[in-house]
Amino acid sequence: MKGTITRCAKELVESTFGADQWLAILEDAKVDEETRHRLAYPTTDIDDSMAKDILASTAKVLGLTAEQVADAFGEHWCCVYAPKIYSSIITRFDSAREMILGMDKIHVQMTATIKNARPPRFDYQWQDDRTLIVTYKSFRGMIDIYRGLVLGVGKLFNEPLSARKLDNTQVEIVFG
Numbered sequence: 001m002k003g004t005i006t007r008c009a010k011e012l013v014e015s016t017f018g019a020d021q022w023l024a025i026l027e028d029a030k031v032d033e034e035t036r037h038r039l040a041y042p043t044t045d046i047d048d049s050m051a052k053d054i055l056a057s058t059a060k061v062l063g064l065t066a067e068q069v070a071d072a073f074g075e076h077w078c079c080v081y082a083p084k085i086y087s088s089i090i091t092r093f094d095s096a097r098e099m100i101l102g103m104d105k106i107h108v109q110m111t112a113t114i115k116n117a118r119p120p121r122f123d124y125q126w127q128d129d130r131t132l133i134v135t136y137k138s139f140r141g142m143i144d145i146y147r148g149l150v151l152g153v154g155k156l157f158n159e160p161l162s163a164r165k166l167d168n169t170q171v172e173i174v175f176g
């Protein structure tokens with residue numbers, strides 16, 4: 001997985017909990033020295049299992065659930081990290097609906113020229129005018145992170161929305 005994910009996690013932990021907690025997480029996840037130097041570069045390749053271990057150790061070291069980590073990650077990505085690093089993408093959207101619906105295309109476009117990228121894909125199905133069922137398609141199985149990012153999009157646009165995991169591939173989103 002691309003280092004942009006671990007870079008965002010590092011930024012979140014260091015700014016909210018302190019640099020020493022980030023080091024404790026790297027220790028707990030048994031991250032080797034070489035990877036420690038690379039994980040803050042957005043386009044570097046971080047082993048998927050290593051990236052997932054880092055998220056799991058974040059929960060363990062900070063005493064949070066995996067879901068709480070995913071929610072904090074999603075909020076930091078959408079409200080702090082992406083507006084700095086990917087502002088040209090964020091400004092294309094005027095609402096949470098638009099941004100969530102735009103993410104399938106964005107991931108394909110944005111990773112098309114990045115070597116080794118295997119972005120998640122999303123299918124969208126409206127149940128009624130407020131209720132969207134998203135099918136999350138990724139071999140990585142990171143649906144909790146997906147749900148956290150959806151909630152982060154709601155916070156970015158200051159729109160009330162709820163997101164409920166239906167199973168390991170589907171999330172139900174209810175807008176305002």
Ligand code: HEM
Nearest residue numbers: 001002082086089117118119120138140142145146149150
């Ligand atoms: C500015 C906006 C965004 C950009 C530029 C972006 C870009 C990326 C990139 C480069 C990756 C790594 C892909 C790889 O290693 O092959 C990734 C992963 C991911 N992105 Fe985004 N993303 C954005 C916003 C979002 C949002 C808003 C969501 C959900 C609503 C989302 C869902 C995910 C998930 C769940 C992953 C984890 C990898 C996986 O599940 O396979 N992203 N994104």
